[in-house]
Amino acid sequence: MPELPEVETIRRALEPLVLDESFIAIRLVDPAISRGDRERLQTGPIGRRITGVLRRGKHLVFALEGGKGLAVHLRMTGSLLLREPDAGSRVRAVLVLSNGVHLYFNDVRRLGTLEFLDDVEALFGRLGPEPLSDEFTVDLLHAQLSRHRIPVKAALLDQQIVAGVGNMYADEALFLARIHPMTPARNLDISPVTSLWKALRQVLTDAIASKGASVSTYALPNGEHGTAHFGFNVAHKKGEPCPSCGTTLQRMMVRKRGSYYCPACQPPSGDNTGG
DNA sequence: CCCGGAACCTGAAGGC
DNA sequence: TGCCTTCAGGTTCCGG
Numbered sequence: 001m002p003e004l005p006e007v008e009t010i011r012r013a014l015e016p017l018v019l020d021e022s023f024i025a026i027r028l029v030d031p032a033i034s035r036g037d038r039e040r041l042q043t044g045p046i047g048r049r050i051t052g053v054l055r056r057g058k059h060l061v062f063a064l065e066g067g068k069g070l071a072v073h074l075r076m077t078g079s080l081l082l083r084e085p086d087a088g089s090r091v092r093a094v095l096v097l098s099n100g101v102h103l104y105f106n107d108v109r110r111l112g113t114l115e116f117l118d119d120v121e122a123l124f125g126r127l128g129p130e131p132l133s134d135e136f137t138v139d140l141l142h143a144q145l146s147r148h149r150i151p152v153k154a155a156l157l158d159q160q161i162v163a164g165v166g167n168m169y170a171d172e173a174l175f176l177a178r179i180h181p182m183t184p185a186r187n188l189d190i191s192p193v194t195s196l197w198k199a200l201r202q203v204l205t206d207a208i209a210s211k212g213a214s215v216s217t218y219a220l221p222n223g224e225h226g227t228a229h230f231g232f233n234v235a236h237k238k239g240e241p242c243p244s245c246g247t248t249l250q251r252m253m254v255r256k257r258g259s260y261y262c263p264a265c266q267p268p269s270g271d272n273t274g275g
Numbered sequence: 276c277c278c279g280g281a282a283c284c285t286g287a288a289g290g291c
Numbered sequence: 292t293g294c295c296t297t298c299a300g301g302t303t304c305c306g307g
Contacts, residue, residue: 001300058301075301076284090285109284111301150278159302167300216299256280257300 002074004131004164005207005228006218007055010080013221015053017082017101018062022047023070025096026114033092033105035073035115044116045070054120057127057163061120069120070095071113072105077217078112080105085223108217127163131200136162141200142193145185152188152196153181153254161185165200168213168235171260173199175234180266181252181259187269206231234260 002010023045028034034041048064055061060080062070072080081104084091093114095103105114117123128144129136144161145152155161156170165173174181176199179192188196212218212226215236219225229235233243237260238251247264 003301073301076299077286107284108286109300111284113302148277154278157301255278258298 001076001166001168001216002078002212002218003058003166003169004055004204005169005210006212006226007058007060007074007164008208009212009220009226011053011055011060014060014080014103017221018050018053018097018099021050021098021101023050023062023095024098025094026070027094027096028092028114029094030092030110032110033107033112033114035071035113037116041114041116044068044118056124056130057159058166059123059127061117061123063120067119067121069117069123071115071117071120071123073113073115074107075109075111075113077109078105078107079217079219080221081219081223082221083223103221106217126160128158128160129162131162131164132204136197136201138190138194138197141197142188142190145188145193148185149187150185151182151254152179152185153257153259155185156200157255157257162200164204167257167259168215168229168232169200169203169207171235172203172232175199175261175266176203178265180268181254181261183269234262236260 026042031038050062052063054063060072084104085106090106090108091104092107093105129140145155148155153170156165177195207228210226210228213228214225215229234249237249240249242249242262245264247262250263251258251260
């Protein structure tokens with residue numbers, strides 16, 4: 001499941017391959033992948049110089065001349081590959097570049113999207129702060145969380161509160177910060193928010209260094225797998241002992257999302273056990 | 276505004 | 292063995 005570290009890893013891998021090149025064809029194998037107008041998606045990006053590959057939250061954007069862009073969202077099972085996978089291929093689109101590079105948008109579940117952006121900044125403006133940016137301070141996180149009474153786990157998944165955090169890294173960050181996932185976001189004082197801020201930055205930075213977590217279909221463009229999941233403390237580890245205290249890790253549903261946590265290290269605080 | 280829940284999608288896993 | 296149901300989760304939309 002590509003989250004911020006996975007998308008950032010893909011961005012870093014692709015940028016040197018496409019910088020200053022241009023798209024010469026956008027082939028829609030499965031037209032349903034298109035978000036917005038299909039005609040524009042196939043014609044808009046053609047011939048425009050690629051000025052960079054950007055990431056904002058979980059969005060990957062090929063920045064094009066004139067403030068325009070080609071946006072990719074991999075959702076659950078999408079990947080951008082330099083070679084078409086021979087087995088189990090579910091190629092939904094092929095991006096052909098002026099230097100001969102082909103990018104195969106592979107996606108079993110068909111939830112991923114491809115969109116031509118007239119204004120890249122408009123997309124970016126709809127998202128919350130980047131957790132690894134200088135702008136993202138403890139005070140900003142505290143301010144964002146204080147506006148919501150929803151469970152902190154749900155708040156971390158809200159892309160308008162913090163951009164780029166998904167289910168795995170939310171669980172990992174809450175574990176490091178020793179915060180129960182059901183704790184109402186606005187109940188968190190500056191002290192636990194400081195712990196959460198540090199945990200988010202550490203978890204995301206470490207995962208990027210490990211080239212992302214290959215727990216599902218995630219792979220780098222060259223087919224390589226990331227190793228961040230080997231460093232997970234709680235995510236997808238129900239029934240295993242907590243690496244900190246040995247207590248059996250548990251899984252609970254928070255807003256329909258599976259949430260892994262240590263009941264001893266992350267005890268409920270106050271009235272947050274309701275479900 | 277705030278929040279919960281359904282829908283989208285398909286392969287894997289579990290129940291009977 | 293096989294059919295059926297549920298689950299996984301990022302995002303968007305709808306309803307209370």
